[in-house]
Every structure is written in C-alpha cells, then in structure tokens.
Amino acid sequence: MGEIEDAIERADRESFTRPPPKTLKGQIGYLLKQLKSAKAVAEELGITADSVNRYRRGARKHPPKDIAARIDAAVRSRWQPQVRRRRRKQAAATGGITVETRARFGYTAPVGTTDDGRLRRLTVHLPPAYAQRLFDARDAGAGDQEMRGIIAEGFKDVYFQDGGARATGLSDVAINDIDYMDFDY
Numbered sequence: 001m002g003e004i005e006d007a008i009e010r011a012d013r014e015s016f017t018r019p020p021p022k023t024l025k026g027q028i029g030y031l032l033k034q035l036k037s038a039k040a041v042a043e044e045l046g047i048t049a050d051s052v053n054r055y056r057r058g059a060r061k062h063p064p065k066d067i068a069a070r071i072d073a074a075v076r077s078r079w080q081p082q083v084r085r086r087r088r089k090q091a092a093a094t095g096g097i098t099v100e101t102r103a104r105f106g107y108t109a110p111v112g113t114t115d116d117g118r119l120r121r122l123t124v125h126l127p128p129a130y131a132q133r134l135f136d137a138r139d140a141g142a143g144d145q146e147m148r149g150i151i152a153e154g155f156k157d158v159y160f161q162d163g164g165a166r167a168t169g170l171s172d173v174a175i176n177d178i179d180y181m182d183f184d185y
Helices: 003-013 024-035 038-045 049-057 065-078 081-095 128-139 144-160
Strands: 097-108 118-126 172-184
Touching: 003 081, 003 128, 003 144, 003 172, 024 038, 024 049, 024 065, 038 049, 038 065, 081 128, 097 128, 097 144, 118 144, 128 144, 144 172
Parallel strands: none
Antiparallel strands: 097 118, 097 172
C-alpha cells in the first residue's frame, strides 16, 4: 500500500463505533465469519489451516509477532464496513475531506516566477468532489500516483489558487517526497 491508501485506512479506523476484537480467539473467530473457511483465513494470513484451527480452539495462544500483526491488520481492514461506507458517502456528498501533510510540492508556473519544489506542511479542506474522486479512484484500484494527482489538483485549486483568486498562471502541481499524510472526513 502507498501513503494515500494508508492515510485512507487510518481515517477509516478513526470512525469505528466499537473496538475490534482484541483477543486472538475473537480475532480468528471474526475472520472465520467474514471469510467463511479456515482455508481462506489461512491463505489471507499466510499460515496453514491447521494453525488457524489451533488459534480458534485456543490450543495455540501466542502466535509469532509478525503473524499476530497480520491477524490484527486483517481484522481491522474488515471491521465495520457499513460505518466506513457511511463516512465516505458523507464526505463525498457534503463534508469533503481534510488533508494534512508535510511533503515537497513542485509546480509549473509562468516564466519569471519560481517553480522550485518546497517542503511544506499544509492542512487543507478539499471539497466533496475531490473526496468522491479519491474514493472512486481507490475503489477502481488506482495506484498511489493517480491518487496523489487528485489530491495535488485539489491543493492547486483550493490552496495555491484560492478558487481562482490568485496564481492563475499556475498550471500543474505535483506532490513529491511525502513525509506524512493524514486524512479526516
């Protein structure tokens, strides 16, 4: 996963109304309900179906750290899908999305102005149209570069050009070298 995908996943997790299962047995039970078989859970986690059944029964209680992390990630990625969909739908329809980032922004500007990329820390609220485009691109399997382009276009319109009030000669903005990026919606 890229930085954008990770940021969307973290924003989704903030919307949970209940905490996901914490015990190993509870996590495995939840994954079994979601994926319908021990074999499917095993394939998802990269372990054997026998191991999944041992964890489910409680015969094995302490998986290695990397497997425990994979189990936790698999549970969190599937937890409360309706809550996630509702929040995304609201962001895409009325709320928009707030992007906080520290990254290097490069841009194409008219001759006589500087177009050197600069490291900036920005918190910008993008309108719902950009949230909709971002979620649609993610659902269509777009790569990190394509999603960066959507966010960069939103930054260009909202932050750099202030809705057309300034920097009208600015033609292209690119997000490079992302230090961190967080979303809120």
